[in-house]
Amino acid sequence: MSGTCVHFDCSAGAGGDMLLAALLDAGCPLEPVRAAVRACGVTEAEIGVTETLRAGLRGLLLDVEVRGRPRHRPLPECLAAIAGAGLPARVEAWATTTLRRLGECEARLHGIPVERVELHELGAVDTLVDVVGVCTALHHLGATTVLCSPLPAASGSVATEHGVLPLPAPATLALLAEARAPLRPGIPGVEQVTPTAAALLTSIARFATPAMRLRSVGHGAGSRDDPRRPNLVRCWVGDADEGDLAAPAGFDDACVELRTNLDDAAPAVVADLAERVLAAGALDAWVVAATMKKGRPGHVLHALVPPAAAAAVAALLLVEGPTLGVRCTDAPRMVAERDVRPFASPLGEVRVKRKLVGGRVVDARPELDDCRRLAAATGRPLHQVIDTVSAAARAELLP
Structure with missing residues (x-):
């Protein structure tokens, strides 16, 4: 129990x-x-x-x-x-x-x-x-x-x-x-x-x-x-x-991973595309540096999306980006549960994100915006606020 x-x-x-x-x-x-x-x-x-x-x-x-x-x-x-x-x-x-x-x-x-x-x-x-x-x-x-x-x-x-x-x-x-x-x-x-x-x-x-x-x-x-x-x-x-x-989770969250090579795009364009795919329904987006044909530096933009949104996000990449093609791979996820709880830390009230696996809390981390607010209010360095609040939250919220 x-x-x-x-x-x-x-x-x-x-x-x-x-x-x-x-x-x-x-x-x-x-x-x-x-x-x-x-x-x-x-x-x-x-x-x-x-x-x-x-x-x-x-x-x-x-x-x-x-x-x-x-x-x-x-x-x-x-x-x-x-x-x-x-x-x-x-x-x-x-x-x-x-x-x-x-x-x-x-x-x-x-x-x-x-x-x-x-x-x-x-x-x-x-x-x-x-x-x-x-x-x-x-x-x-x-x-x-x-x-x-x-x-x-x-x-x-x-x-x-x-x-x-x-x-x-x-x-x-x-x-x-x-x-x-x-x-x-x-x-x-x-x-x-x-x-x-x-x-x-x-x-x-x-x-x-x-x-x-x-x-x-x-x-x-x-x-x-x-x-x-x-x-x-x-x-x-x-x-x-x-x-x-504590029953183990499965890979039951259906997703697909879209990938496209960007070998002729300015960094500002790459960043804008990543923001656009998130706004279009992607669950996550990230960019990996890569070496393209003829040794040119480039990027590979990855987007994790629900299957229902895959076609729309791929079309956006083709229309808004310089790419000529988008690859798609099934990528089912095992996902930890997450919730946000109020927490009275030694430095003040913050919101804490709890990660749960099998119903058990395995980690707790404070919201960055709340830590910035406490850092400004207390005059402490941000990293010190994060360390103090994180330690207190884990001591109280983790079993």
Whole structure:
């Protein structure tokens, strides 16, 4: 056994309140959640749960009663409240990353600086309750692995404070696209995944099927009751089964490798072609120096692409480059899983990329942009920041 695994079955959809209610139903007490939310300065909200039925199945429904008029909070105020709340480091990092990603997404969509984000979806009390509550509940349950099922998505529209918006909601779709989340057909015209849930799941969870030994199951109810299907998130809590998780991977990711010789191209043209093939759908591109006919120096441009994109990328090379031919070879891959997790390093918060093989974390490396930010903030050399943060991340995240 290797730690506690929490899996969210979101086949019917997910809202932040549903995720929190499911965790509470799976065994997390309510008081630690209330205390964490109060510590973040949200004192006007009273949090409770009630049992309800959804299409004949029981679940917990989260009740958030706000005393007085709810106050909108801009993103910097939300982040400062979390930073000053004295939360466990992992809870603070999870909640900060989730809110920051949600705020940055809203800022891009509305074309405003992130510091000015003050939308209902972000500033309302229920968003802070959901985000801080879910992170606290996961920590209280001792979650070392958080997984999630594919999410439902369908077209349609929904009425919001900002007018009628398409479904999935723009923020939801942007967050899911950023995480390359797996989607399944949903119910047309129904918002099944909210922006808050999308931010939480893509920041904290990994989209994978669990290998675990169950201890408990919780059901979190949404506000909508559809008699045709239970509007519930199911939360599975158990012991991660290391024996099952460690099953060896295979060469099951079908790819092809395209190669073309460039013996009469300026370095700027070669670099531009590499960028263009990546933009056209290549998974990777690299250039190798080579000696061409008559001893001339040249380059071989390689591109690893999905089979469906091979013809388009090859055509681009022929049209945009000086080459007269492109070679193609089958190149199936064995791929390690990867996810990005928030991490409270000794120098400050960073995002850390974890590499997983057979469900086991085998490496952890900080994002370079975050290390550059810390280097500028602390006045330390970049290489020293990378070494310090990497060592701390591996010490905490690797088994």
